Amino acid sequence: MKKLWGGRFDGKNEEWIDAFGASISFDQALAKQDIQGSLAHVKMLVHTQIISKEEGQTIIDGLIKVQEKLTNNELIFTVQNEDIHLNIETFLHEEIGPVAGKLHTARSRNDQVATDMHLYLKEKVEGIIEKIIEFREVLVEKAEENIETIMPGYTHLQHAQPISFGHHLMAYYQMLTRDQERMEENLPRIDRSPLGAAALAGTTFPIDRKFSAKELGFSSIYENSLDAVSDRDFILEFLSNSSILMMHLSRFCEELILWCSHEFQFVQLSDTFSTGSSIMPQKKNPDMAELIRGKTGRVYGDLIGLLTVTKGLPLAYNKDFQEDKEGMFDTVETVEKSLAIMAGMIATMQVNKEHMLESTEKDFSNATELADYLATKGIPFREAHEIVGKLVLSCIQNGNYLQDIPLKEYQEIVPVVEEDLYDKLSSYTAVKNRHSLGGTGFDQVKHQIEQAKKALN
Known part of the structure; x- marks a missing residue:
């Protein structure tokens, strides 16, 4: 298969090398955002008269067809096309022919992928904020049920002073409130368009970056084209915020694990969030709490991984940036599921008030x-x-x-x-x-x- 960037090359890579360099196995998660970015870009090309209205409409119609096939799971991504951008462009070419090539006018995969990730993370962080709010609501509801439930307060994991169990739960409410604030503070830096920075230096075409940014719902644009294609701070900030959030969930899970042990017997978790043993019939294990405690480590790893990838990179784009996506996808999925499980686990948790008081x-x-x-x-x-x-x-x-x-x-x-x-x-x-x-x-x-x-x- 002829590569879309192959004009400079007369040699050909072996398949295993192509597979090593390809990112389509994971960046296909950005397919929706890639089409979304392309639609905004082609509208801008028409708006600035870089391409004709007829050409623009043909490309838009083709992208919509590709979008429909994506929705219907009819697209088959290939390693030969390396990444999501070249795969989508190939599908577009199959729909409308050579005019598809005009879509990439005044654009590079460098600003294209950065745009995709900004769009993806903006949507996901807004969703995570909603899940944090749902969990905070559960904590308040459970705290209100337990205002006068007395439990031991601990320091050094030793009985210190008696406290209200509602008070204890509200401490986690406050932690989650700060987690939400950090995510909200991350959004303005995610909500920024790199589209139009091209490879690194901008373009000679008379583009309108603010037009495409508005089309995509971004509130601002990057002011420097080098920074636009090389910035991954917005992902690092998200991974850092997620690490703190997961640390809070992990601390709570540690307490839940202790509280439902035979020695404590403070709470009982729903069967939905527990498992049994293959050999010990009596066991009821707090596996979901343990998993969240364990998955905190992988989120930390995602943060350290990207910090390490970016620490020695000269401006602007480098292939190392291909390693910026899997950790982001992994953290998004981990945080989303962990918050949903925590909310369900606390909402259904039974509190042994008498034993706590005793x-x-x-x-x-x-x-x-x-x-x-x-x-x-x-x-x-x-x-x-x-x-x-x-x-x-x-x-x-x-x-x-x-x-x-x-x-x-x-x-x-x-x-x-x-x-x-x-x-x-x-x-x-x-x-x-x-x-x-x-x-x-x-x-x-x-x-x-x-x-x-x-x-x-």
Whole structure:
């Protein structure tokens, strides 16, 4: 098969070398965007009278036919045509003949592929933002159901202080809010047209780059043709934002995996998001949570891969850029599916409220409450801290808890202690009273949820 760029060459590559250099196995994912970009480009060529209206209409009609065949899965892409651009151009030539060659006037595959990726990522990031919003809505709904559900709060994975489970879920809501903000901030740099930069230096034809940008729905254009064809920052930014997003999902999954273990028994995941064992009949494994935790690594890899590809590239275009697409496609698919699974997993998750509360009553997570109580009685906090520390050690040695110590024994150590101490030591009271702004107190959690609902609406 004669290559569309073959005029300069009298030799011929072996098939395995052609296969190594080809990208059609993965960049066919850009077929829709490639046709979309071509339609805008040919309209611009007609608008600027670079080609005639008749030629332009013939090309447009041909592209629409190719588009219909793409929709109907009737196109067969070939390695011989290397990439999506040459494949589409070949299909167009089959539809309308030699006039198809005029489509590539004032355009290079360099600005063409960059345009395709901007169009693709713009659409995908907007879709990912919608999925983040859906997950945030699920988190708010589940948090509202669990405002007064008491659970242990942890530091160093050790019981620290009792908190509201709704408060814990709203922490992830805040993380996802920042993830959404980062994706939204990425959009202006994605929403920029490189079309018309040609190979690297622009073109001698009297093109109208703003016309084609408007046709494609871009809000701006690249101001420098070298930058236009060599920039992959917008993809790196997306991969970076996705890595942070996946890190947040992975942290949440780690907690879910712990919470549904026999040792914790805080939650139970739906059968839809769990699997069994081929040998152990009793098993119910949180495989979807584990997979999301694992897939975080591949998204990190996609980011590091493209950073490494681009770190030593001179301006402008280099064949290395062929390696910019698979990681982008992979991350898009991973993030989309992970968000959908997380939303479903949390929406259907059953919460063992009684067991969560019980786990805060057979520990020393109320030690800070006792120290704070002593401080309100005029004892310096550092002294109160030491007193409580010694009481905790005594309880551990005697096999009881702070709320089990008789009032008389407390008063022998600190005479100012009164009967109201025991209410202060209850987990419910401890959580309810933490009403500092952003704290775990029930009123504060309700406030967070109200603010979240306003933001989502």
